[in-house]
Amino acid sequence: MTPVxxxxxxLEAERAGVETLSRLFPEARTPEMRELFEQVRDDEAWSCAGLARSIKTLGAVMSEKKGDFAEKVMAEPTLAARLKLLNRGQMWVVKRLDALLGETLPAPVSEFLAEMKARHLANIVACDRLAESLP
Incomplete structure (x- = not known):
């Protein structure tokens, strides 16, 4: 598999992440929970924009597809289970980012990927904390 x-x-996974978080909004039980969902969704959207920019930097064409992760998350029976699956998806992204960060890429692309990884790791911690507090 090439870097592109x-x-x-x-990019396909992050688009699915935006949809997933948007679909979780109605389940927010507190303003803090809604704020967390918005923050994670905004980070997913930021990642989409940065990935699109990175693909263009490499002179390639970006995919128009979106993953089916939202359907899988929403099929879980409880909010806690949904958040746990969301975090498994976030860790999947982190592992893919680690692989890309081992590649020789233009500095702006590598810098973006490192920031994307940091944001995903922070969101994993926040969502884990929330999932553990739920029944």
């Missing part, structure tokens, strides 16, 4: 293929795979 990996970037497109991540």
């Amino acid at each position: 293929d990996r970037l497109n795979e991540l």
Whole structure:
């Protein structure tokens, strides 16, 4: 799989992440929970924009597809279970980012990917904390 293929795979996953978080909004039980969902969704959207930019920087064409992750998350029976699956997806992204960060890429692309990884790791911690507090 080429770096562009990996970037497109991540772009499809991040688009699904935006949809997932948007679909979780109605389940927010507190203003703090809604704020967390908005923050994670905004980070997913930021990631989409950065991945698109990175693909263009590499002179490639970006995928128009979106993953089916939202359907899988919403099929879980409880909010806590949904958040746990969301976090498994976030860790999947982090692992893919680690692989890409081992590649020789233009500095702006590598810098973006490192920031994307940091945001995903922070969101994993916040969502874990929330999931553990739920029944």
